[in-house]
Amino acid sequence: MDLAFTNEEHAFREEVRQFLRDRVPPEMHRKLIESRNLSRDEMVAWARILNKKGWAVPHWPKEHGGAGWTPVQHYIFGEELQMYPVRDLPDFGTSLVGPVIYTFGNEAQKKYFLPRIANAEDWWCQGFSEPGAGSDLASLQTRAVRDGDHYVVNGQKIWTTLAQYADWIFCLVRTNPGVKKQLGISFLLIDMKSPGITVRPIQLIDGGYEVNEIFFDDVRVPAENLVGEEDKGWDYAKFLLGNERFSIASVGTSKERILRVKELAAKCRVGEERLIDRATFREKVAAVEIQLKALEVTQLRVVTNASKEQKGRQDPASAILKLKGSEIQQATADLLLEVVGPYTLPYVSEEDLESGNEPPIGPDWAAAIAPAYFNARKVSIYGGSDEIQKNIIAKAILGL
Template sequence: MDLVFTEEEQSFRHAVRQFLRDHVQPEIRRKVIESRDLSRSEMVTWTRILNKKGWSVPHWPEEYGGTGWTPVQHYIFNEELQMYPVRGLPDFGATMVGPVIYTFGNEAQKKYYLPRIANAEDWWCQGFSEPGAGSDLASLQTRAVRDGDDYIVNGQKIWTTLAQYADWMFCLVRTNPDVKKQQGISFLLIDMKAPGVTVRPIQMIDGGHEVNEVFFDNVRVPIENLVGEENRGWDYAKFLLGNERVSIATVGVSKERIRRVRDLAAQTRVGEELLIDQSAFRRKVAALEIQLKALEVTQLRVVASQSKRQRGIQDPASAILKIKGSEIAQATSELLLDVVGPYALPALSKADLESDNNAPIGPDWAATIAPAYFNIRKVSIYGGSNEIQKNIIAKAILGL
């Protein structure tokens, strides 16, 4: 494969970069760099700016609003978004459920849901994990029993990211308990405002409210909300998770974080010496940059092979991207924590700050670094734990 981008590809990169400069508000960029939460309206606004340009769902087929870009252009676009950086709605709509709907859904589902996803009309969440079914997802127990033109859903989901904002959930449910566990699962679209849906927050180690428990108590879901065939949900989930694992590599995010590490280290003194001038620190940064370059080359190899693979069949190398991408993301967050040192205190809420007589000891932007470090511990678990990804590599790549 040729790792040198063509003139046309370089020109495309410059066009994307200029678009970001012209349309991203400096305040939004600053908040993303400092790992601060964006409001729902801020994320929706940016997604709609992209949609107006025709770029909110670039990876979709053109008939559903996609761009028709090459795999390399997709790679460049995502890298530029991550490095700028900026972000819109979470990936649950555009990257996860959207491709499932246009690949396996019926025409009515495509016509209704896909334009709404592209324009951020709906916020989606993912209903996969359960208290007894995380890495062993096929052991899920949430039941959906047919009752006339509805399914009656009962059960519980956990670690449901941003469910407190969601309008819809794409959910794996058990519709046949009498067959092999992977063969009795279906893929339902559930209205989060339906009677019987309860969302309960889980406070995370960083003090934030990002994930939730979701309970279903006799929730009626119309049969037209079944995607694809009944009891084929496991196949659709594997398709979806393949897309999620590729995106978890986040090479651009790690590049931006290393850039920030270097900038801050050039302003941080340890005794009489700048941190960036210490040989031990420079070796640590260089070692991480080498790993990141190896991950980038691996991702480019996956990109180069996409045109040769059947649609819906995921490259097993995406498991490598998931493992190394999550490990490098954690390592870069730890390096940033090393730079900031004791100033990286957990961010306090406005109420906490007003009730505390002690002023923060460091700059305001530093207070988000420790919570971000704690939050990133999760990336080696979601999207299929790294241990599960190693099993995939052993079987699909090494043939063990």
């Protein structure tokens, strides 16, 4: 197996880097370096810059706007976005529901939704988890009952990321309670402006409101918004989750954060000594870098094997990427928190930072680090908890 990049792949990486240098809005770049949140308008503006370049949905089939890249090009693109750092489009539309629509949806759904997803005209959120159905997703209870040309939906979803911005939600709903729980689920597209939908924010440990709970009270959804066949939603959900592959380890994000750690540690002093010069701190950074290099090689192996995989089926080695990637992201957050030290601050909104008349306690870069540290606690849970990833590794890789 050859893990070296070709001359063409190196040229592609430089093309991506030059595009980012030329087109990423400076203010957005500054916010992301400082671990601050972007506004919806900023994310939409960047999405449209990508779409104009033809890079909004490069992983889609070419007939729907994809770029026709190789798996290695997809890997390079994702890594460079993470390292710059900058974000691609919100992946609920581009990486999750979009592929479900172009694979299982009807022609009317493809024609209407896909161009709007690529150009960020519709913001999507994911309606899977419920208070009693998280890791055991098949136990979901949100009901959808057919009533003529509509489904009537009642129930609750929770931990719905960025639902406060969403125009649409793709939902797993129970349409047949009388069969095995995986067999009675359907996949519905629901307009968030529909009467009967209530979005309630949940404050997280970092002080922010990234996730929400959503209540459906007699929400009428046109039957034409059913994707594929009724009661086949579990199959579509498995396909959706199987599309997470190359970026799940967030290698580029961790690389960028280690660079940030070194940069800031060079500015911080402990007595007369810079933090970056302390042997104990350098040992911690080196240990994380070694783990990250091993993770990067594992990810490249997954990318190399991608062409051999069955379409829509996830390489079980991706469980290793998720498990170790989560641990390393949390380790880099730990290092940043050690750098910020006594200047650790509670969450402060962008509005409060701009309108307050009290001077900051510490340097400007310190304010967002503690919230970023707390936010990183979630990465070992979402997308499949550490325990689930270990089960996958034990069964699919070790054969236990």
